[in-house]
Amino acid sequence: MQWTIAELASEAAAAVERLGIEAPNGKVGEVPDVRMLRYYGSLGLLDRPADVRGRTAYYERRHLLQVIAVKRLQADGETLAQAQRRLLGRTDAELETIARLDEVKQRKRFWAQAPDLHSAPVSAPAPAEMSVGVHLAPGCTVLFTPERTLDAADLAAIRAAGRELLHTLERRGIVAAERNTP
Known part of the structure; x- marks a missing residue:
């Protein structure tokens, strides 16, 4: 599946919400948006788009894993610089482990x-x-x-x-x- 950057932001926001990932200190933006994803790309936290057609870039599952992994690390108290060092060169399987996709936080409601x-x-x-x-x-x-x-x-x-x-x-x-x- 491929997404535009806006669709990737929407998918990432839904995943962060579903997984219960929250910033520990309120200083970190919890919900990924297009601006945040562009910033992550400039820092090397998000790979270049998988495909570009005309003026539209398309992203894949690996990009979603990268965003979720960054948000998990931030929720664990790591800075973007620390996340950058930890995520550099990781395989999709390693990103999945860091993102902990199977760990849905059971919050009391x-x-x-x-x-x-x-x-x-x-x-x-x-x-x-x-x-x-x-x-x-x-x-x-x-x-x-x-x-x-x-x-x-x-x-x-x-x-x-x-x-x-x-x-x-x-x-x-x-x-x-x-x-x-x-």
């Missing part, structure tokens, strides 16, 4: 699952009970009524679990992308 109504409380909370809001980012606060007093570990765990929710809300344009990560 607690808000995407229907609650078990058989174990849920039947009655509404008493008026004396207090709801607690845990601020995740500007414009996003999780509100609930806890069964006990929260400690620092509880707050840290809630904020950590909320990162994926924030990422989804940002991707869908529901909350602003500029935020301080909890």
Whole structure:
């Protein structure tokens, strides 16, 4: 299969999303786009196009493997220079190993699952009970009524679990992308 650079960017973005590859520090662009792929090409992280017809360049599976491998290495904390050194001269099989295509990150998606109504409380909370809001980012606060007093570990765990929710809300344009990560 062959892709234009825009189609390759789309395929790579879908693969990064499906594999759950995320930048660890928020400084690295997570979703590959045409501009990023052109930059990778200028650094030698992406091979020259497999074919050029007229003014259109076409890319193949190897190019997709290179992009995914770079994103995996970045997610593991490596710089582009380190990725460049690691990927230089690699075979397709070696790129597949580095890209870890079979390793789909199992992220907890607690808000995407229907609650078990058989174990849920039947009655509404008493008026004396207090709801607690845990601020995740500007414009996003999780509100609930806890069964006990929260400690620092509880707050840290809630904020950590909320990162994926924030990422989804940002991707869908529901909350602003500029935020301080909890």
